[in-house]
Amino acid sequence: MVLLPLLCGCHQNMEQQSRYDDFERSPLNANGSAMQAPPDGTVAQDTAAAILQEQRPAMTPALIARGRERYGIYCSMCHGxxxxxxxxxxxxxxPRPxxxxxxxxxxxxxxxxxxxxxxxxxxxxxxxxRVAPRDRWAIAAYVRALQTAGSAHGH
Incomplete structure (x- = not known):
């Protein structure tokens, strides 16, 4: 019974938390500003995706083997x-892919x-x-190998 008033008080605090607006002064940070520059090396999400695409690994038998393994885990149940x-x-x-x-x-x-x-x-x-960027490239390489094998057999 004593917990009920405490829980009601918690809910109110959660709804009325103090916060800082953009460009507002803040005593919490050494420079006195609520807004802080991102840490060195931070990359925007869209930029990160572009960088990963540019870092495509070389097509090797090991990459294709890894792709075959990952394809079996994540793709074959739908794609065959x-x-x-x-x-x-x-x-x-x-639906059939x-x-x-x-x-x-x-x-x-x-x-x-x-x-x-x-x-x-x-x-x-x-x-x-679920699938790490390097494994996505490995699966893409394996898909290309499947295409090459399928085309050689006349579909």
Whole structure:
């Protein structure tokens, strides 16, 4: 019973917290300003994505092997083992993703696949929080290998 008044008091404090507006003076910081410059080396989110795309690793057998492993974990259930869009998830009634052997996807750059893995596309949600940037590049490299193998076999 004693806790009820205490909890009511907590709620009020949480709603009426003191704060500083932009450009307001603040005794909390050495320079007296509420706004602070970001730490050295801070990169804006959009800039960080551009930098990661520019840092595409070289296509190597090790990168493709890593991509195959990551593809099996994150992609094959929808896109299928060979990238034709016939994975177990669409077989259960979910929308079927396009085949990587479609001409528009064969013409797509590795950066396109990296971006789709990062941000999602259509009904596919983004995997930026699950797949590390280097692994996104590895998956993109493996998708290109699937396309090459599929094209060699006449789709």
């Amino acid at each position: 083992i060979d990238g034709r869009g016939d994975g177990i998830v669409p077989a259960r009634g979910f 396009p085949s990587y052997l479609e001409p528009r996807l064969i013409a797509a750059s590795p950066a396109h696949f990296y971006t789709v893995i990062t941000d999602g596309y259509g009904v596919m949600y983004g995997y930026a929080d």
